[in-house]
Amino acid sequence: MKIVALFPEATKGQTENNVLDDYTALNLRPFLEERGHELVVLKDGEDDLDQHLKDMDVVISAPFYPAYMTKERIEQAPNLKLAITAGVGSDHVDLEAASEHDISVVEVTDSNTVSVAEHIVMTTLILVRNYEEGHRQSEEGGWNLTQVTNHAFELQNKTIGIFGLGRIGRLVGERLKPFNVDIIHYRRSSQEDTDFSKYVNFDELVHKSDVLIITTPLTPETDDLFDYNTISQMKDGSYIVNCARGKIVNKEEVVKMIEENHLQGYGGDVWYPQPAPSDHPWRTMPRNAMTIHYSGMVIEAQLRIEKGVKDLLTHFFDETPFPKEDVIVNGGQITSQSYAKHDDSNN
Numbered sequence: 001m002k003i004v005a006l007f008p009e010a011t012k013g014q015t016e017n018n019v020l021d022d023y024t025a026l027n028l029r030p031f032l033e034e035r036g037h038e039l040v041v042l043k044d045g046e047d048d049l050d051q052h053l054k055d056m057d058v059v060i061s062a063p064f065y066p067a068y069m070t071k072e073r074i075e076q077a078p079n080l081k082l083a084i085t086a087g088v089g090s091d092h093v094d095l096e097a098a099s100e101h102d103i104s105v106v107e108v109t110d111s112n113t114v115s116v117a118e119h120i121v122m123t124t125l126i127l128v129r130n131y132e133e134g135h136r137q138s139e140e141g142g143w144n145l146t147q148v149t150n151h152a153f154e155l156q157n158k159t160i161g162i163f164g165l166g167r168i169g170r171l172v173g174e175r176l177k178p179f180n181v182d183i184i185h186y187r188r189s190s191q192e193d194t195d196f197s198k199y200v201n202f203d204e205l206v207h208k209s210d211v212l213i214i215t216t217p218l219t220p221e222t223d224d225l226f227d228y229n230t231i232s233q234m235k236d237g238s239y240i241v242n243c244a245r246g247k248i249v250n251k252e253e254v255v256k257m258i259e260e261n262h263l264q265g266y267g268g269d270v271w272y273p274q275p276a277p278s279d280h281p282w283r284t285m286p287r288n289a290m291t292i293h294y295s296g297m298v299i300e301a302q303l304r305i306e307k308g309v310k311d312l313l314t315h316f317f318d319e320t321p322f323p324k325e326d327v328i329v330n331g332g333q334i335t336s337q338s339y340a341k342h343d344d345s346n347n
Helices: 025-033 047-055 070-074 096-101 113-128 131-140 147-148 167-179 202-208 249-258 299-319
Strands: 001-006 040-041 057-059 082-084 104-107 159-163 181-185 213-215 238-242 263-268 288-290 327-330
Touching: 001 025, 001 047, 025 040, 025 299, 047 070, 057 299, 070 096, 082 299, 096 104, 096 327, 104 147, 113 131, 113 213, 113 238, 113 263, 113 299, 131 147, 131 288, 159 167, 159 202, 167 181, 181 202, 249 263, 249 288
Parallel strands: 001 040, 001 057, 057 082, 082 104, 159 181, 159 213, 213 238, 238 263, 263 288
Antiparallel strands: 104 327
C-alpha cells in the first residue's frame, strides 16, 4: 500500500528529540517497509499532496500541519481508505465526503490532552497578568511599570467559562480551580454540573465569563461562531483563549474588538489556515498571547502520537476494529459525538 504523510519540516540541529517531523516521520519508515508498504513524506500540503491523490491508500497528517482533505481531493483519491490524524482533531478532513466515500477517519485520542490543557492554563495567566508587555520591556531595555500594570490583573475571583467540556476542557477546569476562580461551562451534548464547574447555557457563558476558554471541536455549528455579534455580548475587558481551532472565531472581528478595547486580550495557538501567513493580523494585534500551533506537540505527546499512529496502522493492516474512542468516521458514518450534529435550540 501507498501511505502518504505530511509532517512539519525538521530543523537542522533540532532532530534529537522530535519524532513528529519529516526527517524522523514518527519512525514509520522501518515500521512500514518491513511490512512491504511504501511511505511518501510530503514537503507541503498543496501541490505535493495533489500529485499523490490518484494512487494513495492512506493519508497521515498532524493537526499542527494539516493535509487538507477537501471534498474535491477525496473525489480524486479513488484508492483512499484511511485518513489518520497524528494527534487530535480531524476537521482538516471533509468528514461528510469521507463518510460518502467509505473512508475511515481516525485519530490518536488522548495523545496530547494534558499538553494542550497545560498550554491553555499558561496562556490564561500570560494574558491576565499582561506578561507579554513585561517580557517585551525586559528584552528591549525598558522599565515602564505603569504601561504593564495598566493591563495586569489577578486571576483569582474571576469567572472562567469553558466552551466544550471534553477531555481537554475537564483537565483545564481541574487545573484552574485551585486559583480560587468560579468555573462555568457549556457543552452541547450534556447539561450536567461537575465537581469543579456549573453548567450554563451558551448565552450565559458568553455574558458571564471574564476568561472564555474554547475547547470544542470545529464543526459546521461552531465555524465562525465567535463573530462580532457573539464577542460584543461578552464583558468589557474580558479575554478569549482558543487552543481548539482558529476558524471557530472570526479573525478580523477579534482584532476589531481588541482595538476597540472591548476584549482585553486574545491568546492561543490555533490559526486558519495553518501554517498561518506571515501577514495574519493576529501576529501583530495588541495584547495577544499567540504562539504557533505547538500546544499538543511537546515531546511526550509526540511519543504518544508515534505509538498511536503505529497502532492504528496495525489495526488497518490486520483488518481488526479500530479502538472505538479513536474513530471519527467508519463504515460510511460519522460516529464521533464530538462531530455529530446536535440540536442547540434549547440552549
